[in-house]
Amino acid sequence: xxxxxxxxxxxxxxxxxxxxxxxxxxxxxxxxxxxxxxxxxxxxxxxxxxxxxxxxxxxxxxxxxxxxxxxxxxxxxxxxxxxxxxxxxxxxxxxxxxxxxxxxxxxxxxxxxxxxxxxxxxxxxxxxxxxxxxxxxx
Numbered sequence: 578x579x580x581x582x583x584x585x586x587x588x589x590x591x592x593x594x595x596x597x598x599x600x601x602x603x604x605x606x607x608x609x610x611x612x613x614x615x616x617x618x619x620x621x622x623x624x625x626x627x628x629x630x631x632x633x634x635x636x637x638x639x640x641x642x643x644x645x646x647x648x649x650x651x652x653x654x655x656x657x658x659x660x661x662x663x664x665x666x667x668x669x670x671x672x673x674x675x676x677x678x679x680x681x682x683x684x685x686x687x688x689x690x691x692x693x694x695x696x697x698x699x700x701x702x703x704x705x706x707x708x709x710x711x712x713x714x715x
Contacts, residue, residue: 581635582609585642587628591617594629597645604644606637660714662705669706 588594591613598608609632616623623629633641654660660670704711 582632583635583638584630584632585638586631586645588631589623589628590620591629594631597631597648600648601631601633601641601644604640606633606641606644608633608641654714660703662708662710663712664710665705665708667705667707670703671706673702673704 586594586597588597591610594610594613598610601608611630611632612626613629615626616629659668661668662670702711702713
């Protein structure tokens with residue numbers, strides 16, 4: 578009988594998918610990852626092809642979703658504690674890269690377009706999902 582796999586999650590980078598795959602396999606759930614090598618070859622097309630997909634057997638779907646739900650969906654600080662928004666005190670905080678200043682833009686142009694390298698200088702910031710406030714943790 579042919580096994581049926583169902584997509585339970587997608588990730589922008591394969592390293593994220595590998596972490597969650599390891600956690601699911603530790604629980605005895607068989608996991609497949611698709612589009613990993615395509616995105617590893619060219620990370621900038623991740624959003625275009627829908628990211629790295631995490632697949633589990635159809636009969637393991639509920640258990641896998643339960644395991645993933647136990648893991649924190651939002652950003653944690655260096656000590657493993659939740660990050661809170663300075664404006665609304667919410668804890669639904671995501672960590673993003675951005676290119677919104679001249680230094681980041683020039684680094685992108687020089688590294689990627691002229692040299693063909695993945696950008697070396699990247700600026701990161703937190704963003705609250707509740708109030709959309711952008712901030713940095715000091």
